[in-house]
Amino acid sequence: MAVYLHGSASISACGNSLKQPLRFCDTASAVCKTSSGLTYPYYAIPDIDGWQSLLDSTLQLVSHLLEQGGLSKRQRAKTLLFLGSTSLDIGQVEVQHGSDIWLPKIGNLAKIITAGSGLHAHSLSFNTACTASLNALIYAQHMLESGQAEHIVVLGFEARNQLTVDGFDSLALMSERRLVTFTEHASGLILGEGVGGILLSKVKPDKACFKLLGGANACDITSLSTTREDGLHIRQVIEQCLLQAGVQAEEVDLIKVHGTATANNDSAESAALRALYPDTAPPVCAFKPFTGHTLGACGVLELALLDGVSPDCSIPVPGYAESGLAPLLMPFVQGKSINDVKHVLLNHSGFGGNNAALLLERETR
Amino acid sequence: MKIQIIAHNQFIQPRGMSNKALRQLVKQRYALDGRRQDNFTLAGLAAAASLRDFFIAPGQMALVTCAEYFSIELVQKMLLDLHEKRPIGPVDFVTTVGNAANFFIARALNIHAGNLFVGVQEGAKAQAFRLSATHLYAHARQYVVQLVWEEREDSRICHAWLIRAVEPQVQQIKSVAFGDVLQSTGLKVPCVTVLPPV
Numbered sequence: 139m140a141v142y143l144h145g146s147a148s149i150s151a152c153g154n155s156l157k158q159p160l161r162f163c164d165t166a167s168a169v170c171k172t173s174s175g176l177t178y179p180y181y182a183i184p185d186i187d188g189w190q191s192l193l194d195s196t197l198q199l200v201s202h203l204l205e206q207g208g209l210s211k212r213q214r215a216k217t218l219l220f221l222g223s224t225s226l227d228i229g230q231v232e233v234q235h236g237s238d239i240w241l242p243k244i245g246n247l248a249k250i251i252t253a254g255s256g257l258h259a260h261s262l263s264f265n266t267a268c269t270a271s272l273n274a275l276i277y278a279q280h281m282l283e284s285g286q287a288e289h290i291v292v293l294g295f296e297a298r299n300q301l302t303v304d305g306f307d308s309l310a311l312m313s314e315r316r317l318v319t320f321t322e323h324a325s326g327l328i329l330g331e332g333v334g335g336i337l338l339s340k341v342k343p344d345k346a347c348f349k350l351l352g353g354a355n356a357c358d359i360t361s362l363s364t365t366r367e368d369g370l371h372i373r374q375v376i377e378q379c380l381l382q383a384g385v386q387a388e389e390v391d392l393i394k395v396h397g398t399a400t401a402n403n404d405s406a407e408s409a410a411l412r413a414l415y416p417d418t419a420p421p422v423c424a425f426k427p428f429t430g431h432t433l434g435a436c437g438v439l440e441l442a443l444l445d446g447v448s449p450d451c452s453i454p455v456p457g458y459a460e461s462g463l464a465p466l467l468m469p470f471v472q473g474k475s476i477n478d479v480k481h482v483l484l485n486h487s488g489f490g491g492n493n494a495a496l497l498l499e500r501e502t503r
Numbered sequence: 504m505k506i507q508i509i510a511h512n513q514f515i516q517p518r519g520m521s522n523k524a525l526r527q528l529v530k531q532r533y534a535l536d537g538r539r540q541d542n543f544t545l546a547g548l549a550a551a552a553s554l555r556d557f558f559i560a561p562g563q564m565a566l567v568t569c570a571e572y573f574s575i576e577l578v579q580k581m582l583l584d585l586h587e588k589r590p591i592g593p594v595d596f597v598t599t600v601g602n603a604a605n606f607f608i609a610r611a612l613n614i615h616a617g618n619l620f621v622g623v624q625e626g627a628k629a630q631a632f633r634l635s636a637t638h639l640y641a642h643a644r645q646y647v648v649q650l651v652w653e654e655r656e657d658s659r660i661c662h663a664w665l666i667r668a669v670e671p672q673v674q675q676i677k678s679v680a681f682g683d684v685l686q687s688t689g690l691k692v693p694c695v696t697v698l699p700p701v
Contacts, residue, residue, distance in 0.1 A: 173585065173588055173590075174590065224600065226622075228578075228582075231582055233582055233583055233586040238518070238575075238656070239572070239575055239579075239654065240579065241572060241573065241575055241578055241579055241582075243571045243572060243622070243623075243624050243625075244570065244571060244572060244573060244601070244622020244623065244624075245571065245622050245623045245624030245625070246624065248624065249624045260623075260626065260630065261623070261624070262621045262622075262623060262630060262634065263621060263622040263623065264619065264620075264621050265573075265600070265601025265602065265620050265621065265622055266600075266601065266602040266605075266618070266619060266620055267600045267601070267602060270601075273619060277619070277634065277637060280637045280638070280640055280641045281633075281637050283640070283641075284504075284636075284637055284640040286633070286637070300585060301581065301582065301585055301591070301596075304585060304590075304596075305591050305593075305596035305597075305599075306596075307591075308590065308591045308592060308593040308596055309593045309596065309597070310593075354617075355617055355618060355619070356615060356616055356617060356618060357566070357602075357605060357606060357609045357614070357615070357618035359606065359609050359610035359613075359615070362598070362603060362606050362607075363593075363597045382641070488600075488602070489597050489600045489602075489603070490597075490600050490601075490602035490603050490605060490606040491606045491609070491618075492602055492605075492606075492618060
């Protein structure tokens with residue numbers, strides 16, 4: 139069984155897909171400041187000015203997805219929301235003194251979105267760090283296949299906030315230069331903000347689209363903040379994913395890597411892929427050089443970006459991977475459109491040891 | 504598809520209980536090391552530990568957890584630190600991710616299969632059962648350790664269930680109610696059969 143992408147949309151440093159063609163620029167155009175005054179590059183969304191502006195754009199994105207799916211008001215009311223995010227609305231919390239519980243509920247942001255979009259009131263907020271929205275996709279597939287819902291909107295959402303900036307600064311994981319993932323020159327991640335949305339259904343749409351074949355996730359209990367550097371756990375999760383999808387590793391045409399450009403992630407992920415493909419690996423693509431690391435949003439956002447690339451254009455490649463100036467850990471895809479690939483593997487890793495992978499198939503009409 | 508609750512437990516942590524006292528309790532009662540773990544995680548560990556007798560192979564054990572709030576003490580302290588311009592510690596920051604509790608619990612109890620932490624606005628138990636049943640739909644041979652944290656004014660309760668599928672050959676999750684809680688969602692829900700412990 140499989141479920142199909144009926145629509146996708148994204149709001150990121152690549153622009154708002156509802157308003158203009160996506161722009162894949164591999165340089166961060168903004169900066170963020172830590173509380174201690176340090177400055178780092180940052181991938182900001184153009185034309186977004188603060189929380190309310192991002193929230194309004196998110197509601198427009200969801201509305202667009204529902205229109206793409208042709209859902210009636212009654213169908214919308216039965217449609218579930220699966221939200222994947224790391225920081226949710228943490229930047230909007232007002233600190234209080236003298237009260238035991240002043241933290242909002244985890245589901246607060248999802249409640250605002252469901253209420254504003256006419257979706258079913260019961261939503262789930264996946265919070266497994268950087269795998270959050272990919273896990274939301276995996277479980278949306280299972281839930282649709284098991285007949286519990288007809289349609290599910292899966293959102294990845296990450297907003298700029300000071301806690302995230304200060305937290306990643308404390309971990310010394312951020313680069314002061316560029317995000318050059320899957321090269322030997324990688325110097326760390328650059329944060330970004332973004333929203334990605336996908337509408338899923340079991341019904342096959344009358345157009346070329348991606349379908350979800352299967353996914354897997356598991357917890358690497360080696361370390362809270364890193365996965366095994368030899369890539370063994372990532373490889374095991376990918377193998378489970380392939381098994382769930384019923385696809386052989388050799389049938390994969392393209393791997394969209396997590397690709398954070400941190401030393402541990404890139405070495406572990408590339409080691410896993412080299413072990414999985416000891417002879418010839420499929421080419422990789424990476425979206426964080428264009429969006430920054432959007433944490434819990436990146437699973438859905440990067441899928442929405444891949445789905446949003448016009449079939450007349452090549453899958454975007456960062457300049458450093460085309461120029462040949464930086465030694466690459468794996469070959470990047472060159473000159474292929476999304477209609478040239480059949481099976482695409484998405485791989486992600488997150489704090490808390492969470493690794494996840496999902497396999498897609500490109501369906502022609 | 505039917506699911507069977509193999510075992511159930513709950514742990515009640517008084518709101519004022521210190522981290523040190525809770526760590527000692529977990530160590531004495533369950534012989535588990537709770538160093539570096541906050542009260543939210545320790546309450547989950549204490550609730551889940553007594554289910555260990557029923558576990559199968561680590562690769563067939565999954566963890567599905569659900570809460571309405573993150574670790575309140577931890578996240579509120581971090582936001583206060585940020586507000587007061589105090590530096591954020593790397594370990595504290597990483598521990599605030601939702602699934603940090605899952606990491607410590609999975610490591611302590613040797614759980615190696617699927618691992619999810621989800622948050623909800625309300626109806627955490629019903630949503631957790633829905634998600635666990637969904638996991639078992641896709642992984643019929645596995646067992647799920649399901650945890651639900653509940654925050655009350657004077658205490659935190661962590662409920663723990665050990666669940667498995669008993670009719671994996673059925674290809675659809677049928678619309679059968681699990682009490683009023685699940686019925687009130689208005690969605691199709693998994694059939695839940697509560698059987699005596701094995």
